[in-house]
Amino acid sequence: KQEVTQIPAALSVPEGENLVLNCSFTDSAIYNLQWFRQDPGKGLTSLLLIQSSQREQTSGRLNASLDKSSGRSTLYIAASQPGDSATYLCAVRGGGGADGLTFGKGTHLIIQP
Amino acid sequence: DGGITQSPKYLFRKEGQNVTLSCEQNLNHDAMYWYRQDPGQGLRLIYYSQIVNDFQKGDIAEGYSVSREKKESFPLTVTSAQKNPTAFYLCASREGRHTDTQYFGPGTRLTVL
Numbered sequence: 001k002q003e004v005t006q007i008p009a010a011l012s013v014p015e016g017e018n019l020v021l022n023c024s025f026t027d028s029a030i031y032n033l034q035w036f037r038q039d040p041g042k043g044l045t046s047l048l049l050i051q052s053s054q055r056e057q058t059s060g061r062l063n064a065s066l067d068k069s070s071g072r073s074t075l076y077i078a079a080s081q082p083g084d085s086a087t088y089l090c091a092v093r094g095g096g097g098a099d100g101l102t103f104g105k106g107t108h109l110i111i112q113p
Numbered sequence: 114d115g116g117i118t119q120s121p122k123y124l125f126r127k128e129g130q131n132v133t134l135s136c137e138q139n140l141n142h143d144a145m146y147w148y149r150q151d152p153g154q155g156l157r158l159i160y161y162s163q164i165v166n167d168f169q170k171g172d173i174a175e176g177y178s179v180s181r182e183k184k185e186s187f188p189l190t191v192t193s194a195q196k197n198p199t200a201f202y203l204c205a206s207r208e209g210r211h212t213d214t215q216y217f218g219p220g221t222r223l224t225v226l
Contacts, residue, residue: 103155
């Protein structure tokens with residue numbers, strides 16, 4: 001059964017720093033990996049999706065990488081801002097015919113002004 | 114505005130009662146999903162549907178039921194057989210032909226009194 005782990009569980013950094021969030025998964029036979037952001041009491045906002053054949057995706061100050069063979073992904077946030085404060089979730093879609101995502105528990109990020 | 118709507122935002126239920134959560138999308142997406150989120154845990158897949166009149170169980174389907182009579186709608190019924198229904202419920206959809214990104218609704222918080 002696929003398991004997704006996110007490290008660290010919580011992170012607090014001063015504004016302006018670059019930071020890296022980590023995600024690992026136990027079964028490398030994935031179809032894709034998606035990073036989301038969740039604000040308190042809200043739904044999820046999709047940030048980046050990486051297909052299994054891709055190595056990285058970029059959107060603005062965000063860069064996500066994927067190393068499928070080692071079961072790892074990282075989300076890099078450049079020049080962090082207080083508005084980046086949220087919980088960041090990593091999720092994988094398994095290979096084969098199954099649908100739906102398997103999620104990690106998230107990294108709770110606080111950017112100090 | 115295109116998007117996913119969930120209603121109600123907050124729902125209170127007495128033990129032993131069935132309750133139905135609404136999920137509607139006007140994105141013309143083929144696939145729809147229901148997830149449950151509990152504090153300190155990742156989202157878990159309840160049910161999903163890839164096409165009208167067809168749906169599949171996810172990881173935690175016991176005590177829940179769904180229907181998919183229309184492409185736009187995927188209601189979730191929480192039955193009295195669900196032992197611990199208090200949670201945050203999130204609906205999602207995916208276009209499927211050109212993108213695998215899942216888009217989420219704002220969620221319904223269900224509390225059993």
